[in-house]
Amino acid sequence: MTPRLNLSRNYLKHVGAHIVDVQCNESYSIKLSQLIRVFSGFLPDSIAQDDDNILTGDSDLIPLKASEYQPKNGTDGYIFNAFCCGQFQRRGKTYTMFPMGHVFLQKKVWRAMLMESQQRAELLVNATNQTQYLLSEKAPLSFETITLYGRHEFGKVYDQNMDKGDSAWYMDQIFCSMLLIDYRSKHKNFSVHERGRAERLDRAFPMNFWDRDNFNQFGDAHLKHDEILQEGNWRIFNKLLKNLFNGTLLTLFNDYHRQYMIIDNVVANHPVKP
Incomplete structure (x- = not known):
């Protein structure tokens, strides 16, 4: 562990932050740090219970106005700055591209989006015992779990070198948008507030x-x-x-x-x- 990383970890612990160690080759570190947010439903119960709300974040985004981040009554969550990123085509569908910066959902919903996904259904067809474990509700929050889904959905793009703005850079946004929109289409009473942002x-x-x-x-x-x-x-x-x-x-x-x-x-x- 580098001295700077060790220093950062110590200060995070000092302010009460939870730290989850996810091991991977350095070449995957950035893409993993982005994609791992989609797998928030697999956080240990010691950190978050199923009914707890989880708000994703970016390390370089600081909320300044608390009122912008409050859930709306009668909804099951929200997507912050939801109208920023246009649309994309994938699997024969048109999806809205949601940013990963701030998505607010219960832990059990984050997990259910993967459990009920088309990607998981496809992976289960020829799953080994080990793969079945990684596809279960008890899957670890690990490089192996994330890579299983990532390689299935994105193929060679998942393993390629990643530069800012290239096809691999937006994997987290694409995957989260697909999972969330597909989940909403199955659960008509599930309501997520799409909101913009202030200056x-x-x-x-x-x-x-x-x-x-x-x-x-x-x-x-x-x-x-x-x-x-x-x-x-x-x-x-x-x-x-x-x-x-x-x-x-x-x-x-x-x-x-x-x-x-x-x-x-x-x-x-x-x-x-x-």
Whole structure:
């Protein structure tokens, strides 16, 4: 485990986060981190019970306005920013492409979408004992489970090298959209609220646009990546953190940033030899 990863894990544990280790070859790490959200129904009961609601997230999306994320009365969940991504054709059908950023459903629904899927029915036809286990309601949240479905639906695309925006990049959105729409077609009384989003504080904006004391106009923030860690940018980013969190957590985040940058400088000055 790298020093930076170990540092991040320790801080996540400190704030009470649950960590699920899913092992895979490094070449699959990004696609797995995206697809695993579709398999939220297989989270251990020690983390979430069947009637608990699970809201997916992106690591670089921060909700800013709580009212935008409340469930609507009389519905079974919601899809945030549901109208962003157009449509796609697959398996002879036209599907709406939903983003994976924030999908809010009960754990048992996440699992049922897979249990009742056409993909699972096809996989069961020639399933071995091991495959049957991975296709069961007791399947582990693992690389093997995700890969079984992923290779079946996407074929060679699942195993190819992935670059941002290519055919493999959208596997999670495509798969989730198919499962959710197919599930809704079978359960006419199942209601999911499709909603838009408020104005976004976007990473495309220069840092001087982020340099403000009031963030009330924004519904969420799409974070810059490595750039945000630079000392001057981090001071600006602190204004957003201060707007969201109490002093204890703000101190914790700043301590994490300080230690992360120390490790980063050590790695930069003493790179590991191949």
